[in-house]
Amino acid sequence: MPDLLVASRNAKKLRELERVLGVAGVEGITLVGLDTVPPFPEAPETGATFEENALAKARDGAAATGMACVADDSGVEIDALRGMPGVLSARWSGTHGNDAANTALVLAQLADVPGDRRGGGFVSACALVLPDGREFVVRGEWRGTIxxxxxxxxxxxxDPIFVPDGDTRSAAELTPEEKDAASHRGRALRQLVPSLRDWVG
Known part of the structure; x- marks a missing residue:
């Protein structure tokens, strides 16, 4: 059973990919997180696009472990902020991964923006690098309002401040299954399913 390295320490991202593969009927892959492999130098996320960052992470993971590696880079692009935070989403407030501070800063920046101009979207680029050197990069988007x-x-x-188009609930109020079906990452990961299925054989 081949191992697939998921270049993340976020357990929720691993479970998300597990659910996507399960729904697609892809079997025979063991998902491995970064926490369970020996540490290796990880390149900083300095790419100008989500795609560049995702591919850099996937290449690093594959090269360091010899495993197939899937990585994602994702964030929110807000129309009134001219597409920002974008690739800076995880560190928008200055501290990487501080969800509460990042969210609070976005809400403060949009305080005077009227409801009809609060559009935005989540973006996820997912990259898959296989041991034979093949590379795949896909993109998923999920539109809504802030x-x-x-x-x-x-x-x-x-998630708590993003209301998907066609819904009145925030992304943080959806069930995991509802979110998988609609989300930017779910859409991107599903595009990788054919390549993963072909790899497993």
């Missing part, structure tokens, strides 16, 4: 206050305690990142 709420005025956080709602819900599911999900992570900016």
């Amino acid at each position: 709420a005025r206050e956080p709602k819900g305690d599911g999900g992570f990142g900016y």
Whole structure:
């Protein structure tokens, strides 16, 4: 059973990929997180695009471990902020991964923006690098609006302030299955399923 390194320490991302593979009927892959492999130098996320960052992470993981590696880089692009935070989403407030501070800063920056101009979208680029050197990069997007206050305690990142188009709940109020079906990362990961299925044989 081949191992697939998921270049993340976020257990929720591992479970998300597990669910996507399960729904797609892809069997025979063991998912491995960064926490379970020996540490290796990880390149800083300095790419100008989500795709560049995801591919750099996947290449690093594959080269260091010899495993197939999938990596994602994702964030939120807000229309009124001219597409920012974008690739800076995880460190928008100055501290990497501080979800509460990042969310609070975005809400403060949008305080005077009216409801009809609060559009935005989550973006996820997912890269897959296989041991034979083949590389795949895909992109998923999820449009919606930015709420005025956080709602819900599911999900992570900016989920509590993102209301998907066609819904009144925030992404943090959706069930994991609902989120997988609609989310930017779910959409991107599903595009990798054919390549993963072919790799497993």
